[in-house]
Amino acid sequence: MKVETIFDLIEWSRKLHGSLAKCLSHCASLHQNERASLLLEYLASHEAEIEKIVAGFEQQADPRAARTYVYDYMPHNPITTHLDCDDHYAKMDATSIETEVVDFHEQIISLYRTLIEKAEIPEVTELVQSLLDMEEHETKRLVRQIGRMDDM
Template sequence: MEVRTFGDLIDWTRQLHEHLASCLAHCATEHEEERAQMLLNYLAAHEAEMQRVVARFEQQADTKALKTYVYDYLEHKPIRTHRTCDAPYAELSFDDICHEIFDFHEQAISLYRSLAGKAEIPETKELVDALLDLEEHEAMRLVRQTGRMKDV
């Protein structure tokens, strides 16, 4: 997908979360370790919820912000999901799955942090700040929840 506007960026982010949720759910059924299956199911549900929340941004965001071009995005390295279902999470250990998911969210945070520092239009700045807050909050929640799962 070519990202030209902030609306495109939000849609692209939504699609990344959706793809990740689908892949995690698929891999949960194939993983041999029960604890990793629980983790993958939890992460799949979390990513599906993230997809729904990001979709609401598309529906509720200021039209002016959504139509603003994202020139600086082109200079940022695209987010890599690292894994597809061709190289599934089903083959990774509990800790490796956590590492991959944390890295994915850290890339999203880095992207939004970069864009927030460059946003010139107040509506766009507000939109990017809200997306950044969402990603940071959810990343912290994932770290806490997966830490608790390690203790089980």
């Protein structure tokens, strides 16, 4: 998807989380290791939840900020995480899955921070800051929950 405006960025982020949720869910049913399968199921539900949260930003975004062009500020390939669902996660151990999914979130966080630094109008800064805050909060929650799974 080509990201030209803040609205495109929000839609792109929502689709990334949704695609990841579907892939993780698909791979959960294929994984041979029970712990990894449970982790994949949890991660899939968490990503689906984030997809819904991001969809809320699409509905609530200030139209002036949402129509602001960002293509000059976006890297051409902003996320390097494995995005094709080809049973990739079904072949990984739980630690590798956790590392890759957390890295996915860290890349989105880094992108939002870059956009905040380059934002020229306060409405854009505020909107992207809200996205950043949500992404950071959800990533922390994800890491805490995974840590609890490891304690079991």
